[in-house]
Amino acid sequence: MSPSADPTPPVPLKAGTPPDPRVASLYQEIILSHYRTPRHKGVLSGAAAGVEHQNPLCGDTISMQVQVDDGRITDAAFVARACSITQATASMLLSRVIGLSVAEATQVVAQVERLIEPVTPLSEPDAASLGDLRALASVVRFPARKACVRLVTGAISDAIAFR
C-alpha cells in the first residue's frame, strides 16, 4: 500500500480519437435521425388534452398532446427536455400512431414496451409493423435506458386516457 513516487509529470489529456463502434447498436442512424430532426415536436393549437411526465431519477421531462376525433388519433405533439432516446422515441411513436384508432395506438404502445422488455417476444410481423420504432429493440442491452423509452410510452398512454 505504500504510495509510489512519480517524478515525471503526467501527460496532458488530449481530445480527438477515433469513434468506437460498440455503442452503434443503441445509437443507430434511425434513432439519431429522429433525434436530429424530430417529427411532431411542438404544441398543438386548440384544445387537445396534454399531460406532462417527469422521470424523477434524472429530471427529464416530456409533455404530450393527443388530439382524438371519433375514436381516432388525428394529431399529436410533444415537447421534451430529455435525452436522445426519449426524444427519438417520441418522434417515432407519434409518427406511427397518428391516424390510428385509440385501440390500435394503445396496442402499438404495448408492443414498444414489449420490445424493450421482451418477456414474451413480439412475433416477426408485429415487430415489422412497428417500422422505425423497431430500432428501440437495442435498448434491451442498456437496462439503464429503458426508463427513457417508458417516459414516452407512459406519457402517451396517459394523454390518450386523459383526452
Added chain:
Amino acid sequence: MTFLAPRSDFPLLADTPTLHYLDSAATAQKPRVVLDALQQFYERDNANPHRGAYELSARATERYHDARATIATFIGATDADCTLFVRGTTEAMNLIAYGWGDAHIGAGDAIVVTAMDHHASFVTFQQLAKRTGAEFRIAELTDDGRIDMTSLRSMLDSRVKLISFPHVSNALGTINPVTEIVALAHAVGAVVVCDGAQAVPHLAVDVEALGVDFYAFSGHKVGGPMGIGVLWGRRALLESMSPWQFGGDMIEIVGDQVTTFNTLPHRFEAGTPNAADAVGLAVACDYLTALGMDRVRAHEVELTALLLDGLQLLDGIRIFGPMHAQERSGVVSFAFEDVHAHDLATILDEHGVCVRAGHHCAQPLMRRLGVPATARASVWVHTTPDDLHALMTALQHAKSLFADVALR
C-alpha cells in the same frame, strides 16, 4: 503525485482491469482491508453488543467502541461519545431535524440552506420549516459555483435558528469557507449543520477546528460499508435533545408509564447497533490515515487539474464550479450543448468509464444552472491519469456520434 493507492488494494478494481471507475462521489470502491474486517467481525467477534454477559458479546462491544474512537479521531473529535452512528448523512440530517429542530424551531423562526445543499439536507430542512411554520431561506450561488456570501449575509438575522450547507458540494466540487460561515451564523445565534459527505473522503477534517455544531458523513463514500454513517454534534446540543427513535439500547430504566434514557451516544442509537459496519468504517478510516490525508488531497488536486485542463479542450463543454483545482474537490460536473448527460453516460459506459449522469440529488441547483442534468466525473485515491485518458477518449467518441446535433 498522480499515483497513490494501487488498484490491487480494491478487489473490484483488481478483478476488472478495464474498468475506469470515476464515480467515487456516488460511492467509493472498498479496500480489501475493509472487506476482510467485515468478514472477520462476523467470523470471530459476532454477538449482540451491550447484551450478553459472555466474553464474545463483550468482545463485540469492545470492537464497536473501538471503532467509534477510531472514527472520532479521524474527524478530529476529542469526545468520542458525541460521534453517533447513523445509517448515513441522510439519516443524520433527519436526526437533527426531528431531534433538535422540532423542539427549537417554530413559527417566526427561519432556516437557511444553500442552493448547493444535497436533497438530504435541503428537503429535510424544507420539510422541517413546513412542519414548524418557519421561513425557509435559500442562499444563492455565484456564477462560478460558490456560495454567494452577500446573499448568505443578507439572510442571517436573529430569526435564523439553523443553517445548513455542504463542506464540499457534491455537484460542483466547491470547497466552502466553513469557518467564515460558522462565524457569521454564530454571530446571529444559529446552529450550524455541515454536510461532510463529500469532504471526509478527500480532505483532512477536524470538526472542532471547523467550529460547526453538527457534522455528518456517510461511511460508504469513505470506502466503508453501505448503511453506516456518522453524526457528530456538540455535547451540550446532543444532551439537550430528546431521542428521536425509541427501543432497546437507548433506555436507562423502563417503567410501566415512564422511561428514562441512556447517556450519549446510546440515547441516539436505538436497537441493535450496526457493529460490523462500524468496524468496517473504522478500518476504512485507518486505510486513509495510512495513505495520509494530505497525500490524498495532493493526489486529487493534481488529477483534478489534469481533468479540468483536458475537459476544456472539448468544444461546446460547460464545466461547473470553480476552475482552480486548489479551490475544489475532485468532483467535476460538466455538460455539452449537443450531447445529453444520459447519452454521454451510456457511451462512456461502453468504454468502461463509469460517471454519474443526472441531477445529483440537487434539483434546486440544476434549475439554477439551467440544465436538467450534468455528467459528473470524480476521482479518489486509486484514480490514475489512465482513467482520465479513457474518459477523454470516450467523450470524444460521444461528441463525434452526436456531431451536428443541437440540444433543443
